[in-house]
Amino acid sequence: MADTIRVRIVADQIGQLIRSLAHRDYAIFGPAVKDGAIVYDRIEEIGDLPRGLTDHQEAGRYSLVPRQDQALFGYVLGPQSWKKYFHPARVKLFDARNDDGVFQILPNTASPARPVALLGVRACELAAIAMQDRVLQNGPYADRIYAARRAGAFLVAVQCTQSAPTCFCHSMGTGPAVAAGTADITLTEMDVASDHWFLAEAGTDRGAEVLSELSFAPATDTQCRAADEAVALARTGQRRHLDTAGLRDLLIENFEHPRWDEVARRCLVCANCTMVCPTCFCTDIEDASDVSGTHAERWRRWDSCFTTSFSYIHGGSVRTSPKARYRQWITHKLATWIDQFGTPGCVGCGRCITWCPAGIDITEEAQALRGTVNHGNTES
Amino acid sequence: MSSKTKPRIGVFKFASCDGCQLSLLDAEDHLLAVADAIEIAYFPEASRTMSKGPYDIALVEGSITTHHDAHRIQEIRRQSKKLVTIGACATSGGIQALRNWRDVDEFIRFVYASPKFISTLKLSTPIAEHVPVDFELRGCPINQYQLVELIAATVAGRRPNIPTYSVCMECKSRETVCVAIARRIACLGPVTQAGCGAICPAFDRGCFGCYGPMDSANTASISEQFRVLGQTDPQIARAFRGFNAWAWQFRKASEECDHT
Numbered sequence: 059m060a061d062t063i064r065v066r067i068v069a070d071q072i073g074q075l076i077r078s079l080a081h082r083d084y085a086i087f088g089p090a091v092k093d094g095a096i097v098y099d100r101i102e103e104i105g106d107l108p109r110g111l112t113d114h115q116e117a118g119r120y121s122l123v124p125r126q127d128q129a130l131f132g133y134v135l136g137p138q139s140w141k142k143y144f145h146p147a148r149v150k151l152f153d154a155r156n157d158d159g160v161f162q163i164l165p166n167t168a169s170p171a172r173p174v175a176l177l178g179v180r181a182c183e184l185a186a187i188a189m190q191d192r193v194l195q196n197g198p199y200a201d202r203i204y205a206a207r208r209a210g211a212f213l214v215a216v217q218c219t220q221s222a223p224t225c226f227c228h229s230m231g232t233g234p235a236v237a238a239g240t241a242d243i244t245l246t247e248m249d250v251a252s253d254h255w256f257l258a259e260a261g262t263d264r265g266a267e268v269l270s271e272l273s274f275a276p277a278t279d280t281q282c283r284a285a286d287e288a289v290a291l292a293r294t295g296q297r298r299h300l301d302t303a304g305l306r307d308l309l310i311e312n313f314e315h316p317r318w319d320e321v322a323r324r325c326l327v328c329a330n331c332t333m334v335c336p337t338c339f340c341t342d343i344e345d346a347s348d349v350s351g352t353h354a355e356r357w358r359r360w361d362s363c364f365t366t367s368f369s370y371i372h373g374g375s376v377r378t379s380p381k382a383r384y385r386q387w388i389t390h391k392l393a394t395w396i397d398q399f400g401t402p403g404c405v406g407c408g409r410c411i412t413w414c415p416a417g418i419d420i421t422e423e424a425q426a427l428r429g430t431v432n433h434g435n436t437e438s
Numbered sequence: 439m440s441s442k443t444k445p446r447i448g449v450f451k452f453a454s455c456d457g458c459q460l461s462l463l464d465a466e467d468h469l470l471a472v473a474d475a476i477e478i479a480y481f482p483e484a485s486r487t488m489s490k491g492p493y494d495i496a497l498v499e500g501s502i503t504t505h506h507d508a509h510r511i512q513e514i515r516r517q518s519k520k521l522v523t524i525g526a527c528a529t530s531g532g533i534q535a536l537r538n539w540r541d542v543d544e545f546i547r548f549v550y551a552s553p554k555f556i557s558t559l560k561l562s563t564p565i566a567e568h569v570p571v572d573f574e575l576r577g578c579p580i581n582q583y584q585l586v587e588l589i590a591a592t593v594a595g596r597r598p599n600i601p602t603y604s605v606c607m608e609c610k611s612r613e614t615v616c617v618a619i620a621r622r623i624a625c626l627g628p629v630t631q632a633g634c635g636a637i638c639p640a641f642d643r644g645c646f647g648c649y650g651p652m653d654s655a656n657t658a659s660i661s662e663q664f665r666v667l668g669q670t671d672p673q674i675a676r677a678f679r680g681f682n683a684w685a686w687q688f689r690k691a692s693e694e695c696d697h698t
Contacts, residue, residue, distance in 0.1 A: 094621055324656075329604060330628070333607065365601075366653045366654060380654055
């Protein structure tokens with residue numbers, strides 16, 4: 059990739075961006091309104107985007123409200139993450155047939171999907187995709203389903219210029235600014251109330267190629283500075299923080315702690331947090347056979363460490379209490395993930411906070427463990 | 439498969455609305471395959487043929503509400519290798535278990551012209567309170583795909599894929615936005631067992647709890663969330679007193695909110 063150049067495009071050029079991606083035969087997905095929230099769905103034209111809407115989020119609360127302006131990406135984050143495209147909730151692994159007692163696995167004829175283009179990826183979500191890449195395709199046991207869907211994906215990032223009260227990406231070092239070269243194109247939406255433009259920057263050669271098909275003007279220093287300041291404002295506006303100093307040891311050393319009982323009183327073990335988490339990747343395998351015993355199928359579907367069956371081994375489940383399940387989840391997310399993959403498994407998107415029906419807050423739970431333990435230099 | 443090796447199935451009805459038996463009849467796509475692989479030995483709702491036991495699988499619908507039925511279920515258990523309850527009535531006592539909190543004799547006096555002809559028990563109770571049950575298939579009504587899966591698994595000798603986790607897992611799988619959080623609707627989904635496919639939230643309604651408590655239902659926490667949403671204790675008690683009111687988790691939760 060040659061020098062990155064930053065250009066200014068008017069808001070309508072997002073329509074041209076969508077056409078350019080469609081012309082390259084990408085299946086384009088982006089933000090759209092459904093059931094009172096912003097979800098990710100097929101995008102065919104600029105009119106599909108959630109113009110003039112924003113989201114209000116708190117622990118266990120979400121609402122979609124109109125903005126005073128025509129912003130296209132004027133919300134923060136919805137309930138879904140992009141993992142549904144690369145790591146689908148349900149996928150058939152194979153069919154099998156019983157031919158007079160001979161068991162035969164049939165070739166999986168599912169045609170490989172077109173490469174996707176994701177429009178409106180936030181910095182925390184880019185970090186989440188990178189984490190799932192590491193877990194599901196970059197290790198010694200690559201998941202072919204994930205790799206096939208992930209291959210050739212075109213990522214258009216949109217930097218946040220506002221944070222929800224549930225955001226803590228700055229604590230996790232994942233945002234709100236998009237790191238150079240992590241997306242094909244990075245956009246920053248500016249002056250939504252007046253002349254409404256985007257600062258656009260290519261992060262890859264193919265990003266630069268798509269960008270060159272739009273009408274643009276070189277961005278002035280003032281414009282670049284304004285965009286950087288808008289993103290910085292999203293950072294300084296973050297109310298929630300997760301102190302990552304000594305985080306791994308904090309969790310590991312507090313396997314027994316009164317806080318676990320407290321959170322277990324509230325935790326519904328409903329698994330919503332893991333379903334909305336952009337990095338949670340656990341699955342279960344289901345075999346099904348028909349009544350005649352001639353046809354069988356094997357499916358893979360999302361599972362969660364909050365279900366009883368998740369820890370089922372011969373003789374029963376290992377983690378029968380809600381306390382053990384919550385502790386397992388947060389300890390893996392913030393501590394043992396580091397041992398496995400080098401970083402915590404949390405990107406600070408705050409979805410588990412917003413979409414917990416009991417409003418349990420991962421940052422508060424981690425902090426509570428600190429509050430009552432003598433923990434070296436993190437003691438305030 | 440020769441008819442000798444076909445598993446013999448009996449379908450038995452107790453206090454219920456017949457809706458779960460209809461789910462078996464409604465499984466049209468699978469019915470032919472089912473009919474070919476099993477012998478329906480006893481199913482008065484569907485066939486005049488009523489063969490005597492023993493049965494390989496007894497599918498039992500309905501709750502126990504009379505002395506006569508309390509004896510009858512014992513006989514069915516003796517005649518059956520596997521006894522499977524189908525639906526909320528058989529599994530938790532059904533909607534008719536609402537009488538368990540009131541005086542049945544008073545109901546009888548109010549409802550019937552000649553109360554002397556009515557002979558009934560004070561409680562509506564699930565089958566498992568009377569005989570050992572091999573599997574309880576939840577739902578009001580049951581899901582026909584789960585029923586076919588249960589029969590297929592029993593015939594094949596494998597464990598059925600009948601999850602005991604929350605309805606929330608199904609909402610997320612079908613990409614329904616959470617109605618409790620985005621619409622502030624009181625929803626029993628987090629404490630209710632999956633199986634219906636999360637129908638109600640997909641139509642902007644909260645879950646009514648038709649599949650009964652999930653395996654680790656934290657009813658105290660969901661009651662607290664209902665209060666946050668502005669529900670009164672009588673409203674919360676009513677929410678738990680649906681088709682699975684007598685399931686112990688829902689029963690306990692409703693009684694904690696019932697100050698009458």
